Amino acid sequence: MKRGISEVVGGKIASVIFPPCKLQPISVAPNHSTFRRRLKGRTIRGLGRLGKRVLVHLSGDFTLIFEPRMTGLVLVASPPNLSHLRLKILLEDCEAQELLFWDRRGLGSVKCYSASEFQQVYEQGQLGPDALVVTAEELETRLKRSRRAIKVALLDQKQVAGIGNLYASEILHLARIHPETPCAALTRQRWVKLRQCIVEVLEEAIRYEGSTLSDGTYRNALNQAGNYQNAHRVYDRAGSTCPTCERSEIVRTVLAQRSTFFCPRCQRSMTRG
DNA sequence: CCCCAGTCCTGCGGGC
DNA sequence: TGCCCGCAGGACTGGG
Numbered sequence A: 001m002k003r004g005i006s007e008v009v010g011g012k013i014a015s016v017i018f019p020p021c022k023l024q025p026i027s028v029a030p031n032h033s034t035f036r037r038r039l040k041g042r043t044i045r046g047l048g049r050l051g052k053r054v055l056v057h058l059s060g061d062f063t064l065i066f067e068p069r070m071t072g073l074v075l076v077a078s079p080p081n082l083s084h085l086r087l088k089i090l091l092e093d094c095e096a097q098e099l100l101f102w103d104r105r106g107l108g109s110v111k112c113y114s115a116s117e118f119q120q121v122y123e124q125g126q127l128g129p130d131a132l133v134v135t136a137e138e139l140e141t142r143l144k145r146s147r148r149a150i151k152v153a154l155l156d157q158k159q160v161a162g163i164g165n166l167y168a169s170e171i172l173h174l175a176r177i178h179p180e181t182p183c184a185a186l187t188r189q190r191w192v193k194l195r196q197c198i199v200e201v202l203e204e205a206i207r208y209e210g211s212t213l214s215d216g217t218y219r220n221a222l223n224q225a226g227n228y229q230n231a232h233r234v235y236d237r238a239g240s241t242c243p244t245c246e247r248s249e250i251v252r253t254v255l256a257q258r259s260t261f262f263c264p265r266c267q268r269s270m271t272r273g
Numbered sequence B: 001c002c003c004c005a006g007t008c009c010t011g012c013g014g015g016c
Numbered sequence C: 001t002g003c004c005c006g007c008a009g010g011a012c013t014g015g016g
Helices: A004-006 A032-039 A115-122 A136-143 A150-154 A165-175 A190-209
Strands: A011-017 A025-029 A042-049 A055-058 A063-067 A072-075 A084-094 A098-103 A109-113 A250-255 A258-262
Touching: A004 A042, A004 A072, A004 A165, A011 A032, A025 A032, A032 A109, A063 A072, A109 A115, A136 A190, A150 A165, A165 A190, A165 A258
Parallel strands: A025 A109
Antiparallel strands: A011 A084, A042 A055, A055 A063, A063 A109, A072 A098, A084 A098, A250 A258
């Protein structure tokens, strides 16, 4: 999503519009008027990412933070519809005419923080190391004393930032680790393998422009559907044959109230294999 | 501290 | 055909 909005860099924010919306409003921080005041007239200096959040760095040391959660989109193209359009930022002096935030369920948020506010909110410990750059040693050090299931731990953004429910199942299948394996039971070798698979799955998903599931919500910054759902090995594939062993059927379970998919043959043991 | 369950939100789809 | 209800999950909260 971040990559798709690069054409906003260098732009100047001409106006900030919260379109009238009959739905429950999304969260805006610090509040609507401060948000608008902080954005207006500023120049977009660059882009960043913090786990699943998209960062837009502004002049004056402010940072605009998009948190899309499941159904939010950061767009530089027409949104899927107007009824769920939550924020419209009109731009000048850059390739993109506008930067939009669209969110069907409204669980996402937009924030604009000063450097010190940003530091406070995302102080050390709030978010773990980014999943794309975490090392096996960091993962092991953070989790080896935990008795939680590895699938649940991978979703904990304080431990490692950037892995969502869908990708946790895919990562563990590729790493051939049973999702209920207690973190403390994983060997050094398994942490190394796990880190490799985290990077492999996430980079693959990014190449495919993400997963557009059956509800059709996820889109890239140009409102184009992703293709990673066609590459899923286990997610949402309960009952179909495992593409790795081509023998067992994919099983669905629930861990920490989240759907979890795995192959009982490839991800057999809790502690070895 | 560690960990889990409940909560928020909207639209889709299964069941009847 | 239409209605109702369960479900999807990322982050946060409260509590054991």
